[in-house]
Amino acid sequence: MAKFSAIKQHVYNKIASGEWPENHPVSSENALALQFKVSRMTARRALQELANEGIVIRTKGSGTFVAPIKSQTSFMAIRNIADEIRARQHRYHAQVQVLRREHASDLIAEMLNLQPGDTVFHSVISHYENDLPVQVEERYVNPALAADYLKQNYNEITPHEYLCQAQPLTEASHEIEAVTPSNQLCQWLLLTKPEPCLRINRRTWSAEGVVTYAVLTHPGSRFSLGGHLQF
Amino acid sequence: MAKFSAIKQHVYNKIASGEWPENHPVSSENALALQFKVSRMTARRALQELANEGIVIRTKGSGTFVAPIKSQTSFMAIRNIADEIRARQHRYHAQVQVLRREHASDLIAEMLNLQPGDTVFHSVISHYENDLPVQVEERYVNPALAADYLKQNYNEITPHEYLCQAQPLTEASHEIEAVTPSNQLCQWLLLTKPEPCLRINRRTWSAEGVVTYAVLTHPGSRFSLGGHLQF
DNA sequence: TAGTGGTCTAGACCACTTT
DNA sequence: AAGTGGTCTAGACCACTAT
Numbered sequence: 001m002a003k004f005s006a007i008k009q010h011v012y013n014k015i016a017s018g019e020w021p022e023n024h025p026v027s028s029e030n031a032l033a034l035q036f037k038v039s040r041m042t043a044r045r046a047l048q049e050l051a052n053e054g055i056v057i058r059t060k061g062s063g064t065f066v067a068p069i070k071s072q073t074s075f076m077a078i079r080n081i082a083d084e085i086r087a088r089q090h091r092y093h094a095q096v097q098v099l100r101r102e103h104a105s106d107l108i109a110e111m112l113n114l115q116p117g118d119t120v121f122h123s124v125i126s127h128y129e130n131d132l133p134v135q136v137e138e139r140y141v142n143p144a145l146a147a148d149y150l151k152q153n154y155n156e157i158t159p160h161e162y163l164c165q166a167q168p169l170t171e172a173s174h175e176i177e178a179v180t181p182s183n184q185l186c187q188w189l190l191l192t193k194p195e196p197c198l199r200i201n202r203r204t205w206s207a208e209g210v211v212t213y214a215v216l217t218h219p220g221s222r223f224s225l226g227g228h229l230q231f
Numbered sequence: 232m233a234k235f236s237a238i239k240q241h242v243y244n245k246i247a248s249g250e251w252p253e254n255h256p257v258s259s260e261n262a263l264a265l266q267f268k269v270s271r272m273t274a275r276r277a278l279q280e281l282a283n284e285g286i287v288i289r290t291k292g293s294g295t296f297v298a299p300i301k302s303q304t305s306f307m308a309i310r311n312i313a314d315e316i317r318a319r320q321h322r323y324h325a326q327v328q329v330l331r332r333e334h335a336s337d338l339i340a341e342m343l344n345l346q347p348g349d350t351v352f353h354s355v356i357s358h359y360e361n362d363l364p365v366q367v368e369e370r371y372v373n374p375a376l377a378a379d380y381l382k383q384n385y386n387e388i389t390p391h392e393y394l395c396q397a398q399p400l401t402e403a404s405h406e407i408e409a410v411t412p413s414n415q416l417c418q419w420l421l422l423t424k425p426e427p428c429l430r431i432n433r434r435t436w437s438a439e440g441v442v443t444y445a446v447l448t449h450p451g452s453r454f455s456l457g458g459h460l461q462f
Numbered sequence: 463t464a465g466t467g468g469t470c471t472a473g474a475c476c477a478c479t480t481t
Numbered sequence: 482a483a484g485t486g487g488t489c490t491a492g493a494c495c496a497c498t499a500t
Contacts, residue, residue, distance in 0.1 A: 002468085004470090028475085028485085029485080030485080038470075038471085039470065039472060040467080040471095040473090042470060042471080044487090045470095051466065057485080058487095059479080059485085059493080060477070060485070060487065061272040061477070061478030061480075061485055062478080062480075062486080093491065132484065175430065176407060177429060177454070177455035177457060178410075178430075178449070182450075196428065197427065198407065199409075201500090214401050218409075220408055220409035220410055223408070224406050226410040227481095235488080259467085260467070261465085270490045270491060271490095271492095272489070272491090273489060273490080275468090288466095289466095289467065290467080290497090290498085291468065291497050291498075292497035293464080293466065293467080293498055294467080294498090295467080328480060355498085419482095
């Protein structure tokens with residue numbers, strides 16, 4: 001692993017574990033350079049990337065600090081809901097609702113570049129923040145590119161994490177919309193009445209083709225997606 | 232201006248002018264370093280930031296290339312709804328619902344870094360794609376930073392376009408959520424029944440402070456937000 | 463083999479904030 | 482005055498791509 005990556009991981013762990021709460025000072029560039037025996041430029045790169053991701057905030061002359069939770073919800077949520085929840089210092093757990101082989105519908109076949117009726121892997125997992133589901137992840141996977149997908153224990157690793165290591169992911173496209181959840185989704189989300197939900201439809205590629213199509217549904221009352229742009 | 236910024240601007244101008252179309256090779260790090268008489272690390276930083284912004288794509292061993300347009304479109308919709316609609320070759324028009332001076336509520340004052348009761352400019356504009364509204368733009372503006380805001384004709388220029396030229400915008404933060412629209416919003420959106428709506432809350436800064444706070448509401452049935460990520 | 467981007471070093475000067 | 486982040490230099494070695 002690259003040195004700057006190791007430093008990022010170190011800082012990230014401090015935050016995720018709760019040892020460094022919101023607004024807590026992060027070791028300075030010089031301190032990290034000493035500690036990890038690297039040049040200041042390398043330590044700097046680690047902090048700079050964390051700042052770009054919205055994990056920390058840097059102020060000239062003052063220092064680097066753990067970002068307020070509201071600023072941290074950038075694209076991490078799109079990438080890894082479990083880390084996102086843990087970084088907020090909340091309890092995370094998953095509940096596997098569906099995990100099986102299926103035959104591809106027309107829509108799924110098109111999304112995965114397969115033929116209708118071809119075998120696909122299908123999972124549905126509820127992701128809990130404390131004791132409420134904040135996301136239902138419906139996922140379809142191309143079996144050719146992740147043969148062991150059904151054998152994983154998704155209480156310990158998220159599908160996204162597994163797929164990242166099974167197939168180096170190169171790009172993703174996503175579409176964000178507002179929808180009314182189906183009755184089935186209301187059950188999985190523990191919603192007694194339907195409420196507007198934020199939905200992210202995402203297709204993810206590796207060098208060998210479409211790996212997975214995911215439909216992520218979040219209750220509007222429990223979730224928002226933040227971001228930051230510099231012009 | 233910092234040297235790496237000047238190089239970014241140079242590359243950006245080549246692309247915006249059309250001189251370097253999609254997939255056209257961008258000068259290499261070494262070439263830019265020579266041309267601008269800077270070290271390779273500085274030229275590298277310029278290209279790296281352009282890559283982070285999705286403007287160019289870099290491939291190890293091969294080179295740097297102008298990104299395909301699809302990768303650049305992600306945040307266009309957030310920036311300028313009129314251009315987005317016209318790019319789809321649909322008819323666009325705006326309807327101004329509200330355009331006046333008001334006293335800031337507690338929330339608006341906080342968002343604009345003003346005191347409650349201070350004067351703010353307030354506009355509400357419906358944006359039509361063909362003959363249906365796809366966005367209601369509720370916007371609050373800091374009068375100190377855009378004194379002529381109320382004098383513009385928003386059938387000919389969007390508030391965002393006007394603000395861009397009145398104050399160079401430097402950054403924006405936004406939050407995306409799913410909501411149930413109020414009765415007033417249903418009227419503005421020509422919705423007979425409430426339906427889930429996608430909402431974008433955005434604060435925009437210039438060098439002099441918060442310029443504007445905007446609440447953009449889109450009917451779920453008529454709008455989705457697309458994006459593209461490269462890992 | 464030559465060129466490219468990815469990583470890294472060991473310095474330097476500056477503007478800024480805190481004490 | 483001391484510490485911080487922001488910028489920059491002039492090298493270096495590596496893995497990868499194209500020829």
